[in-house]
Amino acid sequence: xxxxxxxxxxxxxVLLSAxxxxxxxxxxxxxxxxxxEEISEQQYFEHSVPRDSLALNAPPGSPSSxxxxxxxxxxxxxxPIAVQMAGDEELLQMGMGAVFxxxxxxxxxxxxxxxIDEKGDVAGRGKPGRKYNLVPGTxxxxxGSGAHKQRIVRKVEAVEGKVVPLIPDWAALTVNVIDENGVxxxxxxxxxxxxxxxxxxxxxGRDPDLGEDLTTWILRPxxxxxxxxxxxxxxxxxxxxxxxxxxxxxxxxxxxNESDMTIKxxxxxxxxxxxxxxxxxxxxxxxxxxxxxxxxxxxxxxxxTATNVSLSMLSRLRLKYEKxxxxxxxxxxxxxxxxYEREEMRLASQLDEIRLMSxxxxxxxxxxxxxxRFEGQxxxxxxxxxxxxxxxxxxxxxxxxDSTISHIDTARNxxxxxxxxxxxxxxxxxxxxxxxxxxxxxxxxxxxxxxFAHESRFHETQLCxxxxxxNQALDSVYAGIVxxxxxxxxxxxxxTTTMRPEYxxxxxxxxxxHFGRFGTAESDLKIFTPVERIGAExxxxxxxxxxxxxxxxxxxxxxxxxxxxxxxxxxxxxxRDDTWLHRILVRFSYVSR
Numbered sequence: 001x002x003x004x005x006x007x008x009x010x011x012x013x014v015l016l017s018a019x020x021x022x023x024x025x026x027x028x029x030x031x032x033x034x035x036x037e038e039i040s041e042q043q044y045f046e047h048s049v050p051r052d053s054l055a056l057n058a059p060p061g062s063p064s065s066x067x068x069x070x071x072x073x074x075x076x077x078x079x080p081i082a083v084q085m086a087g088d089e090e091l092l093q094m095g096m097g098a099v100f101x102x103x104x105x106x107x108x109x110x111x112x113x114x115x116i117d118e119k120g121d122v123a124g125r126g127k128p129g130r131k132y133n134l135v136p137g138t139x140x141x142x143x144g145s146g147a148h149k150q151r152i153v154r155k156v157e158a159v160e161g162k163v164v165p166l167i168p169d170w171a172a173l174t175v176n177v178i179d180e181n182g183v184x185x186x187x188x189x190x191x192x193x194x195x196x197x198x199x200x201x202x203x204x205g206r207d208p209d210l211g212e213d214l215t216t217w218i219l220r221p222x223x224x225x226x227x228x229x230x231x232x233x234x235x236x237x238x239x240x241x242x243x244x245x246x247x248x249x250x251x252x253x254x255x256x257n258e259s260d261m262t263i264k265x266x267x268x269x270x271x272x273x274x275x276x277x278x279x280x281x282x283x284x285x286x287x288x289x290x291x292x293x294x295x296x297x298x299x300x301x302x303x304x305t306a307t308n309v310s311l312s313m314l315s316r317l318r319l320k321y322e323k324x325x326x327x328x329x330x331x332x333x334x335x336x337x338x339x340y341e342r343e344e345m346r347l348a349s350q351l352d353e354i355r356l357m358s359x360x361x362x363x364x365x366x367x368x369x370x371x372x373r374f375e376g377q378x379x380x381x382x383x384x385x386x387x388x389x390x391x392x393x394x395x396x397x398x399x400x401x402d403s404t405i406s407h408i409d410t411a412r413n414x415x416x417x418x419x420x421x422x423x424x425x426x427x428x429x430x431x432x433x434x435x436x437x438x439x440x441x442x443x444x445x446x447x448x449x450x451x452f453a454h455e456s457r458f459h460e461t462q463l464c465x466x467x468x469x470x471n472q473a474l475d476s477v478y479a480g481i482v483x484x485x486x487x488x489x490x491x492x493x494x495x496t497t498t499m500r501p502e503y504x505x506x507x508x509x510x511x512x513x514h515f516g517r518f519g520t521a522e523s524d525l526k527i528f529t530p531v532e533r534i535g536a537e538x539x540x541x542x543x544x545x546x547x548x549x550x551x552x553x554x555x556x557x558x559x560x561x562x563x564x565x566x567x568x569x570x571x572x573x574x575x576r577d578d579t580w581l582h583r584i585l586v587r588f589s590y591v592s593r
Contacts, residue, residue, distance in 0.1 A: 069167070072247035076172075077105045078129065081165055088130050096133045097158030100165040101141060103129035104172040104249040105216040108366055108435070111443075114142040127366065134158040141166060144218045146200040147514045148441065152220060171244035173217040175226065175252045177205025180264060181335050181353065182316055186212065187256040189263070192233050194223045194241065199552060201512075201520045202229065205254070212433070212447065221246045226254060228263050230560070232587045240266040280323040289313040312337035312351060325363040332356050336381065352379035367435040371449075375427040383418040385463060385489050395481050395488040397467070403492060404470025408477060415461060415491055422458040427451070429506070443512040451528065452503040457496065464490040504530040523547040533569070540569040560585040 073080045079087070081102045092098050103110055107129060115124035115132055117139055124132040128143065136158050144151040152170050177187030186207040191200045200219070206212035227239035240263065244250055253269035256262065292310040314335050321328040337351035356376045363369035387394035396409040431449015467490060469475055481488050506528040513521040529541040549561045564581040 069247060072245070075104075075249045075251075077109075077174075077249065078103045081167075084129055085131070085163065085165065090131050090133070092131070092161070092163060093133045095160060097136045097160050098131040098133050098163040099139065099141065099156050099158060100131040100163055101128045101143065102165065102168055103127070104168065104218075104247075105174060106213075108363075109174070109213065109216040110172070110218055111143075111145050111215075116140045116142065131163055136160045144170065144220075146219075147520070150198070150200065152218070168247045169221075171219055171221050171246060172249040173219060173224070173242065173244060173252065174214050174249065175203055175205070175217075175254050176214055176269070177254045177256055179258045180255060182314070182333060183355065185258055187254065187258070188229050188261050189226050189254060189256075190229055190231070191217065192225050192227070193219075194225050194233075197233055199233070199550075199558060200224075201550070202522060202548065205256075207508075216249075219244055226252065226263075226266070229261060230583075230585050230587070238263050242268070280321055282320050282322075284316075284318045286316040287313070288315075306341070309340045310337065310350065311340075325369070327361045327363075328358070329361075330356070330358040334380075338381070349379075349381040349383060352381045354378055354380055361433075368432065370430065370432050372430040373428065375425075377425040378421045378423065379418075380420050382416060382420045384414045385417050385461070385491060386414040387412075387489075388487055393486070395486060397478060397481075397488055397490045399464065399467060399490065399492040400470070401492070402470075403464070403466075403468040405467055405474040405478060408474065415489075416459075417461045417463065417491075419458055419460070422456075422460060424456045424458075426454045431506070441514045443510075445510045446507070447509075448505070448507040450504070451506045452501060454498075454501040456498045457494065459496055460494045462492045462494055464492050466490070502530045504528065504534070519549070519551045521547070521549050540567075542568045542570075558587045560587065 070080070078084065081100075084102055085100050088100070090098075099115065101113055108127060110128055112125060113128055114122055115134065117123045117137065123134055123139060126132070139156050139158060141154045141156055142151045143154070154166060156164060156166060158164065173191075175189065176184060177189070178184050184206055187205040188202060189204075190202050192198060193200070200217070203215070203217070206214050221244050223241060223243045225233065225239055225241050227233070227235055231238055240252075240254070242250055242252055251269050252266060254266040255264040257264060290310075290312050292312075293308075294310075295307045312335075315333075317332040319330045333353070333355045335351050335353045337349070339348045339350050341348070354377070356374075358374045359371060360373070361369055361371040385396075387396075393410055394413075396412060396415055398406045398409060400406045429449050429451035431447060434446045434448070436444040436446055467475075467478060506526070508524065508526040510524045511522070515521070523546065525543065525545045527541050527543045529539075533540055543565075544567075545563075545565045547563045551559045553559055560583070562581070562583040562585070566577050566579050566581075568577040570576060
């Protein structure tokens with residue numbers, strides 16, 4: 001056990017420690033200022049946080065950290081910003097700086113960007129998803145859809161030897177137009193921002209037969225309305241709405257009636273391809289169905305008593321291969337429905353459609369690429385003409401090809417009208433998709449190809465309403481059946497029919513003009529010429545031309561002029577068409593606030 005130190009030694013050590021501390025304090029200096037510029041909380045929210053146009057304050061979970069951007073990037077069709085920058089092959093030039101502008105969707109889908117220097121000159125122009133070499137200095141990046149004054153402007157600084165990424169605070173919107181069977185087609189819709197009554201123009205779906213792809217809208221965050229062409233902005237029908245959030249890519253599925261372009265429904269859609277087979281293969285499956293049981297019993301009128309059971313099933317299968325500039329997309333649709341009527345003891349087909357579509361695209365250049373397509377369509381359920389269950393003897397009157405009576409059958413209860421897989425429709429085509437002009441005020445695209453169509457019908461039988469006089473004995477039997485109001489059906493066998501295939505060149509030209517913020521003009525021309533018409537004395541191609549001129553008089557009043565011309569020259573004279581259509585629409589909207 002050690003002895004305690006004397007009290008004098010302890011006081012000496014304490015005094016020595018105090019002297020050392022005083023000397024250190026006398027020779028010490030205050031630390032210098034921290035590097036950088038002090039940013040207040042107000043400055044942070046004004047300049048760093050992308051805001052929703054409907055909110056005055058940043059909502060919870062606002063983009064105040066990198067986790068927000070990572071979460072938003074999950075909605076993109078494009079890779080994250082870091083992956084895009086790593087894959088960019090553009091080299092940083094000596095003595096220059098660079099600005100990287102990311103994309104949210106696939107290549108060539110978003111509108112071009114422009115980089116303007118402080119003098120107002122264009123320093124760069126092109127597609128997002130790449131870096132742009134610039135002389136060190138201050139620049140303004142113009143990005144977005146719509147007219148020139150509707151585009152988004154962001155200020156950037158080009159620093160020598162550095163690549164500065166532009167963090168997106170805008171939103172992306174892709175609208176896929178389909179019919180009620182889930183088949184994509186080139187529908188038409190209008191887009192407007194609700195809170196400002198700001199129209200952005202018209203959009204279209206895609207025509208898979210011509211190898212078209214969907215374009216992406218680049219817009220400010222906010223609430224937008226997608227509505228039918230010709231409707232006012234505050235319409236209460238024929239529309240859907242979508243809220244766009246900063247840095248997110250919204251995928252909208254818009255269901256339209258192909259005949260009159262009426263919107264039947266729509267909304268946010270999940271990715272169709274969410275399963276990976278291999279590194280470059282993906283697939284998606286969607287199967288749904290319904291059962292409808294309907295029973296009516298009328299004690300006063302037994303004819304109104306009925307019991308029906310309806311079964312339906314809709315399935316979709318999509319297989320896609322994508323690597324570098326090669327894309328192969330195949331889709332299989334099966335829409336089947338049957339109806340069972342208990343009183344008639346009959347099972348009838350309500351829906352029967354099987355469609356296979358396959359599209360191969362090879363993008364040689366960003367603005368050009370050939371494509372090839374194949375499509376087959378048929379049905380799997382045969383169709384019968386059946387004798388009514390509630391009547392007694394039923395007469396099937398079988399005709400010859402010239403509509404005279406061949407024989408009368410009373411032994412059968414049903415006759416085959418249409419076998420399975422009849423008709424069988426086959427289509428094929430190949431061509432090129434070219435972007436001609438895509439600058440500030442003009443967008444144009446040309447699709448040119450060569451198409452083929454063929455249709456076959458196998459051993460079909462037609463239901464008829466009348467006969468032609470032929471065999472006197474059979475004619476008198478038929479007169480007795482009709483005169484006594486007996487149950488009968490008139491059938492005329494058609495046999496196997498193979499329509500003459502049509503093939504020939506086809507082309508489509510699309511042009512969009514922007515007249516400042518207040519006007520747009522759109523035109524599309526589609527031409528198809530079967531080969532047999534090319535050598536004819538009179539050149540008669542099938543064509544469809546549509547043009548729309550839209551002028552915003554004031555913010556809530558728009559004047560539209562539409563012109564459409566249809567010309568078709570098929571061999572069947574009843575199907576020929578040579579018509580003009582003109583429409584003038586004045587649309588206005590008002591909402592009190």
